[in-house]
Structure formats: C-alpha cells, structure tokens
Amino acid sequence: MFNFLKQVEDYAKRTFQAGRYIGQGLAVTFDHMGRRPITVQYPYEKLIPSERFRGRIHFEFDKCISCEVCVRVCPINLPVVDWEFNKEVRKKQLKHYSIDFGVCIFCGNCVEFCPTNCLSFTEEYDLSTYDRHELNYDNVALGRVPYKVTDDPMVTPLRELVYLPKDVLDPHGLPPGSDRVGRFPSEILKQAQEDDERN
C-alpha cells in the first residue's frame, strides 16, 4: 500500500514538472511571437563585434622568435613556422609563417601562449572566398592591419544586443552616445583598481 502511494506521488510530481517545462517553453515562444524582426542590411550595415571576439588572427613578423609554442599548443598543430638557424648571430631566423583559416577553429591557444604576443585576434569575421586554399594566410596576409567596423566609411555600424541600452532591442536609429546595459571590461578594471586603492 505504501509503495503504491509513493508511486502515485512520484507520478504526480513528474506530471507537474513536465507541465511546468512545457509552460516555460511556450512562454519563450509567445514572447518571440510579439517581437518584430530586426534585419541587419549586410554588407551596408554590420554589427560591432564584442571586445573579446575571436576573428582573423593578426601576426607581427618582427616580434616572432620562431619558438613554435603556437604549434605545440594548437590542437591541430596548425601554424606553419618556417625558420633556419643563423650561425652568425646564433639565433633562429624566421623565413615564413602561415595559418590556414579554413582549418583553424579559433580556439585562441596560440594567441594565449605566444611568449612575445606577436599573435592577436582581430574583429575581422567575413573571410569567405570561392577557393578554400585562399584561406591559407601567409605572414604578409596575417600582418595586414585589421579593419574596424566603426572605422569603415562605407558601413553603418550597429550595436549588438549586449551593447544596447536596457529594454532596447533594435539598434537602428540609436543615438551614438547612449548608455549600454553592461559596463566595458576597461571600466570594470578601473573600478576594481579604484576599490583596491581605497582599501
């Protein structure tokens, strides 16, 4: 008898939980039904990527010491570091460097572990080509100064959702100086430093 009551209780609990989850799912659906679509007219309009966006990698040839740390930490050993030993100065001399963005998974390990910080992420994301081999960037292509969406006179930059003021969903027609929901990492750091100094 006791077992039977326990089973009924469990069944009722699970039924109630299932009903709650269905209700939560439908609440999201109904919430979206009331929203209008926001269309970004790419390539005339582009969203401003977030501060830590992992776009095309930038490489500084003169800072590279050919240590190959980037190759060892890469999950697919992707960067190609072509160097030769210069006997006169008794140092490795870099000849070529390349990364194939058709294979790269943009994990950021190479950028994170490079001892001379010669690798960095840019906010460049539109890398599409007709031939995948064109995505194999040599040191010249990697060294190209990255563009910024906000500096391109041909493009209207739009804020991503995270940069919009509270309760605003459409970035069109937003005044440039308007506040955003969250603070920038630099502002958070500055606040933390000020708090440290005070304590």
Ligand code: SF4
């Ligand atoms: S880790 Fe940095 S310094 Fe070392 S080979 Fe790679 S890019 Fe060059």
Ligand code: SF4
């Ligand atoms: S971002 Fe990741 S996958 Fe791409 S080259 Fe660097 S370590 Fe390799």
